[in-house]
Amino acid sequence: MKKMEISDSVGKKLAHDVIEYGPKQKRVLFERGHQIQESDIEKMKDSGNYFVFISEGKEEGVHEDEAASRMAEASVGKNLTVLRPRKGRVRILSEVPGLLKAKTEVIKEVNLTDPFIFALKGNNTGVRKREEVASAKIAPLVTEENKVKEIEELLERNKPVLEVVPPKVTKIGLIITGTEIYEGRIEDAFEPTLKEKLNKYGLEITKTTILPDEENKIKNKILEFHEKKYDLILVTGGMAVDSKDVTPSAIKKTGAEIISRGIPIFPGNMLMISKLGNSYILGIPACVLPDEKTSFDIILPRVLAKEKLNKEDIAGLGDGGLL
Template identity: 60%
Template sequence: MKRVKVDNSIGEPLAHDVIQYGPKVKKILFERGHVVKKKDLNKLKNAGNYYVYVSEDDADLGVHEEKAATRIAKAAAGPNVTFKSPTKARVRLLAESPGLLKVNLDLLKKINLEEDFVLATKRNNTGVMEREEIASTKIAPLAIGKEELDKVKNLLEENKPVLKVIPPKIKKIGVIITGDEIYEGRIEDAFESTLTEKLETYKLTISKSTILPDNKKKIKNKIIEYKEDGIELILVTGGMAVDAGDVTPDAIRDTKAEVIPRGTPIFPGNMAMIAYLDNTPVLGLPACVLPDQVTSFDFILPRILAGEKLTKEDIAELGHGGLL
């Protein structure tokens, strides 16, 4: 590989993709291997390429950036993770199923401390959809030595996985919608449709749904009934604030469920409640789940679905990044 003035590159194959950037523009102008022609010179210069790298023999490149990125992606992909063919020297890793993304943060840091290697992921414990991009990788130079590449690849393979997706383990979900105004028909319920949409992300549906008044005993009894009927996750909506008519938190406590936190360090959604009735999770959802696109529920749900039993420490850690 050699660096030459673009005027002297006619007849030579490009050793890399040439990308044109501009306001709202990012496109491949010429792909790697393109043989430069005289008519290409103005396009190259207009894109700021007065010098280019050319190669008459791929052997002088070492391991090309696209091949290197593909090998890193293959080594990085854990359970339920796949990857696409490289574009612009970058390989994108995708979730093969919906679920919870788990990232080995220590291993990820080690990879990114290696010179010339880049691996970026979505945040650990993020809920992801099927075929959603969850990570991307590339190398900084146009090519990398085989020894350097093998070092990183072996680091990934010996400590794998750096990332994986855990599909939902919970299938039967029950919803208890509370509120005198809904129970009496004064307003229409909006919670069921909202929760249906959120669960569709994970290819799940609501197994049971009921509307109850703000009556502590009725809410408590329905939670217990759902558990006895085999419901694996119970969502109780509304009545989570400190208004005089809000009884949902007390109803959850009255079931003798273990309350992990009353309140989460995430805004919006700080009034959510997480509890376990034996091993069945019971979530109290505040009204902000309706108007706000993302709330504490969106952070908690994928972890619950993956079968994690959340602790007070788990919830406390959500305060970092909890201001949405």
């Protein structure tokens, strides 16, 4: 590989993609391996590329495309696809909707090693099918084989460093509380909102019921869903400290284990997380209606994956909890 002025490189092959940048624009002007033509020179200069690296046949070291591909392949576990290199970067996509699990300490170790770069959505993030969850790259065009091998072995030892856990929940019950909704005074907005959030994971609500703000009726419906082996029971409304808000006490009286009554995330700090046998019960505050992203969106993919949540897990969510 050799650096040359663009005007002297006609007939040579590019050793890298040439990228053109502009306002809200980024595109590949010429791909790696392109044989430079006389007509390309002005286009190169227009994009700020007065010098390029050209290929001289067999290169020493490992090219950025190969290095990034090897990093990505060594890291992935279940339900992930590694794409072909593009612009020196390799993207990793989810094959299914679900929960992204990542060994962040291993990723950190990779990023502490020059010249490797590994970025991801974040451990315990909910992802859609075909969503990009991570990207791998090296900073220069070429690096040493021994460095790539070292990182490859690190990732292989800890594999899977990345994986996506699909939803394990099959039956979802929705209990909408509010006397004003039950009496038909106002139209419910929770069901369509929650349907949309669940559709992201390929799931549907099995059964919906509307109840007045009466503790016993709410408690009994939760118990009914539990007896019918619903994996997830969503209870909306009545989660504040107002005198009419009886949802938390109704959940408690079912005998459920209260994992968290309140959560260090805004909006949605009044979310309630509990478990009755194998059924997760979530008390959902009204902020899921006006706010695009709340604590419910953070917790939902972990519950759908049937992770065992505890108070320590919840307490740790305060770091990054201001959405």
